[in-house]
Amino acid sequence: MLIYLAIVVGINVISANLSANDCQLSKQFFDRAEQLYQREQFLLSSGHFSQAAAAACTQDEKNQSLFKYSLGMIKLDEFNEAYTELSEIEKTAGPKLLENILLAKKLYFNADVVLNEENKIKIQVWNVRNNKKELEQISSKFVGPYWKNQISQYQAALEEIDTKNPLLAGTLSIVPGLGQVYVGAYQSAAISFLINSLFFMGMKDFYNNKQYAASVAAGLVFSITYVGNILNAVNMAHLKNNQMLKPYEEKMYNDFFYDLK
Numbered sequence: 001m002l003i004y005l006a007i008v009v010g011i012n013v014i015s016a017n018l019s020a021n022d023c024q025l026s027k028q029f030f031d032r033a034e035q036l037y038q039r040e041q042f043l044l045s046s047g048h049f050s051q052a053a054a055a056a057c058t059q060d061e062k063n064q065s066l067f068k069y070s071l072g073m074i075k076l077d078e079f080n081e082a083y084t085e086l087s088e089i090e091k092t093a094g095p096k097l098l099e100n101i102l103l104a105k106k107l108y109f110n111a112d113v114v115l116n117e118e119n120k121i122k123i124q125v126w127n128v129r130n131n132k133k134e135l136e137q138i139s140s141k142f143v144g145p146y147w148k149n150q151i152s153q154y155q156a157a158l159e160e161i162d163t164k165n166p167l168l169a170g171t172l173s174i175v176p177g178l179g180q181v182y183v184g185a186y187q188s189a190a191i192s193f194l195i196n197s198l199f200f201m202g203m204k205d206f207y208n209n210k211q212y213a214a215s216v217a218a219g220l221v222f223s224i225t226y227v228g229n230i231l232n233a234v235n236m237a238h239l240k241n242n243q244m245l246k247p248y249e250e251k252m253y254n255d256f257f258y259d260l261k
Contacts, residue, residue: 026055030065037072046072063089063097071260074108083109100259107257121147122256125154129252130245132158154252161244166237170230179233183240192229199225 033048049069056062066089073082083105090101103119105111107126115123121138128134132155139151164183173179177193180186199222206215254261 023055023057026052026057026061026065029055030061030068033065033068037068040075042072042075046076059092060094060097063093067093067097067101071104074104079109083111103257104260107260125151126252126256129154129249130158130163150255154248157248157251161248163241163244164237166234166241169233169237173230173233176226176229179230180236183233183236185236188232188236192225192232196222196225196229 029048029052033045033052036042036045036048046069049065049072053062053065053069056065066085070082070085070089073079073085086101086105090098093101099116099119102113102115103122105113106115106119106123124138125135128138135151135155135158139148139155169179169182171179172182173192176196177189177191180189180192199218203215203218203222206212206218
């Protein structure tokens with residue numbers, strides 16, 4: 001009987017040690033994954049988060065690892081995998097993690113989920129972040145000072161950004177190069193004006209000299225460069241806006257969605 005009890009106690013001690021080692025291993029995997037994630041090595045971090053989840057000792061630890069794994073998948077544009085994993089851990093997640101899961105599903109997938117009031121406001125503001133009038137309308141709905149102050153700060157930051165109107169850039173490009181001047185791309189404007197002028201004058205000279213085939217060919221090339229000049233101005237306006245808005249958007253994202261970084 002004493003031998004039997006000794007064996008049982010020994011087995012329990014060994015099991016406890018193995019379990020403790022597994023828990024420690026899970027933490028090591030998670031910490032390493034977090035380091036890789038912060039360095040934007042999302043593919044490598046996802047593998048370590050998966051290992052951390054497999055070795056986790058509690059459901060909460062497993063869910064947290066799989067949540068970070070899902071965020072890594074989103075960074076890698078593996079949206080189907082991310083959504084499937086988020087939906088799975090949603091079933092057993094605790095209150096805090098559940099709110100983050102629902103927020104991620106709304107932000108990245110526009111899923112039909114029920115958010116708490118604070119997260120609803122965050123999504124509303126984020127969806128109109130680059131629209132000054134919409135931000136003002138949202139701000140007017142709030143009585144409390146906190147969100148009014150937050151939104152007013154973003155409005156002020158947005159006012160300082162000199163964005164360009166892509167439609168206006170395209171319209172100005174009726175005169176080749178003028179749209180690029182509006183955007184601030186002066187070298188591109190000069191090249192566009194020069195190329196279009198050369199082909200237009202060539203087309204006209206060929207026509208005046210009754211070289212109609214050459215005139216048609218020059219006219220065809222001119223039409224291509226002319227349309228390209230307009231599209232280029234529109235595209236450059238979009239690119240410039242994206243560059244100028246990026247710091248503003250990154251700040252709002254970090255303020256609103258810190259737990260989804």
